[in-house]
Amino acid sequence: MGWLEKISQLDRRWIFLLMAIAVVVPLLLPLNLPFEVSAPVQNIYDKIEALPANSYIFISADYDPASEPELQPFLKAVLKHAFRKDLKVVIVSLWPNAPSLVINALDEVGVKEFGKVKNKDFCYLGYKAGAQLVILNLGEDLYKGASTDYDGTDTREIPLLKGIRNLNDFEVIVTISAGVPGTREYVQFVQARYGLDVCSACTAVSAPDFYPYYQAKQLFGLAGGMKGAAEYEKAIGVDGKATSGMVAQNFAHLLIILAIVLANIAYFVTSKEKS
Amino acid sequence: MKKNGPLILVIVVGFFMVLEYFIPHHFVQVPADTILEWGKVIAGATIMLGIYSLVHVNVPTVLKRKKDWQYKLVLLLGFFTMLILSLWGKDVGTPFDYVFMNLMRPMGATMFALLAFYIASAAFRSFRARSFEATLMLIAAIVVMLGRVPLGELIFNPIVGAISSAFGTDATIVDVMEWIMNVPNLAGKRAVLIGAALGVISTSLRIILGLERSYMGGD
Numbered sequence: 001m002g003w004l005e006k007i008s009q010l011d012r013r014w015i016f017l018l019m020a021i022a023v024v025v026p027l028l029l030p031l032n033l034p035f036e037v038s039a040p041v042q043n044i045y046d047k048i049e050a051l052p053a054n055s056y057i058f059i060s061a062d063y064d065p066a067s068e069p070e071l072q073p074f075l076k077a078v079l080k081h082a083f084r085k086d087l088k089v090v091i092v093s094l095w096p097n098a099p100s101l102v103i104n105a106l107d108e109v110g111v112k113e114f115g116k117v118k119n120k121d122f123c124y125l126g127y128k129a130g131a132q133l134v135i136l137n138l139g140e141d142l143y144k145g146a147s148t149d150y151d152g153t154d155t156r157e158i159p160l161l162k163g164i165r166n167l168n169d170f171e172v173i174v175t176i177s178a179g180v181p182g183t184r185e186y187v188q189f190v191q192a193r194y195g196l197d198v199c200s201a202c203t204a205v206s207a208p209d210f211y212p213y214y215q216a217k218q219l220f221g222l223a224g225g226m227k228g229a230a231e232y233e234k235a236i237g238v239d240g241k242a243t244s245g246m247v248a249q250n251f252a253h254l255l256i257i258l259a260i261v262l263a264n265i266a267y268f269v270t271s272k273e274k275s
Numbered sequence: 276m277k278k279n280g281p282l283i284l285v286i287v288v289g290f291f292m293v294l295e296y297f298i299p300h301h302f303v304q305v306p307a308d309t310i311l312e313w314g315k316v317i318a319g320a321t322i323m324l325g326i327y328s329l330v331h332v333n334v335p336t337v338l339k340r341k342k343d344w345q346y347k348l349v350l351l352l353g354f355f356t357m358l359i360l361s362l363w364g365k366d367v368g369t370p371f372d373y374v375f376m377n378l379m380r381p382m383g384a385t386m387f388a389l390l391a392f393y394i395a396s397a398a399f400r401s402f403r404a405r406s407f408e409a410t411l412m413l414i415a416a417i418v419v420m421l422g423r424v425p426l427g428e429l430i431f432n433p434i435v436g437a438i439s440s441a442f443g444t445d446a447t448i449v450d451v452m453e454w455i456m457n458v459p460n461l462a463g464k465r466a467v468l469i470g471a472a473l474g475v476i477s478t479s480l481r482i483i484l485g486l487e488r489s490y491m492g493g494d
Binding site: 010012015016018019020023033034035036038039064065066067068069097099100101103104107129130131133134136137140141144150151193204207208209211212215224225227246249250251252253254255256257259260261262263264267268 | 296308311312314315318319321322365366367371372375376379380381382383384386387388391392394395396398399400402403404413416417420421423424425426427428429447449453456457460461464465468
């Protein structure tokens, strides 16, 4: 049996081992590879950067711990950007496992790093059940969509929300989405209906699904996966978790490409020999 | 009434939700807003129903030591532990937050991370250039993967740059990836989206008009 035939019949546990090495070892090395900020991510940065202080941005954090490594860095980066510019941030979640991730990000970035005050500079409405219905409600009347915040405070009593009626009062809507409900629902029920400025940070696997919305300008910006988050971190000049995570992703992608190329060479050579 | 009740409800709700989009008059808006409120209440009630179902299905299995009862016990313990811990609040630093961030979070991330191993194995075992179409897909996949990581840019930008300069352009691997995403991928996605949207519209109309009744368990 030639080495190519051996490769074509390689036990998948070897692939698992190589993948583990490709992911773990680069994380231990001080590698920092240069990359460019793509246009869809730059658009998000430019839009938020152009907002005057005290403008309102609305973030829908719709993900869970499974997609946290890809999406949490983007939430932190966009919070840093917003707080640095003294923007007012209102967040909601349509996924039940998102709240703990969001409050930790707000605590780390908002309270500890920028000294922002809850319900004065930012407000978290918590998880709201009802998916598309919540989006529709928020579009009509924010207080119907979210009558209380994460702590159970009446949203009409929150100082930050004084003067806010519905999603029309926000300059930018950022959806951080790992699936349904998420970006697609915001495009359908908010952008298409009210013509608001919506952008998306989504998992890498769902990014191709949202390119039609980006090209149709229904999304003014799109940050796909950890790369998108890393690009946003670069745009705001921060070395965050996404930037460091890209090192592992580099080698993981290269390993997959190498595996595909090797497997195809082995396939062609061995099938030629057989025929 | 057992059949006509749900049918009338669907027709009325569907009718108002469609009209609400086009007619900004209180005659339509007020009932539509009320329906949205009902929807939220129903969504909240389904969570209660889910909790009841979880307990109703799993508790007897554990008590009677049926197949896989151990897993169901872990599920129930996890559920009630989080429920009880939430009584002390859900803010940062509370026991609920501690358990979520140190158990639920790493376990969730671990489950998703396993995908990397399975994708690598699946790509190695089944991604073959057996036909022209498969070869195109394979090349596109490789270019997109390379364009998504800095190392891909670092290694392949000089190669892509050299090829593109021969054609009088100045492209990078990211440009090629963006082209794949913005042109062939977009065309395919749009075709699927428009097809699916037309299907949704026709099915929704059939449901609203009472022609499609399979959602009630009938034919």
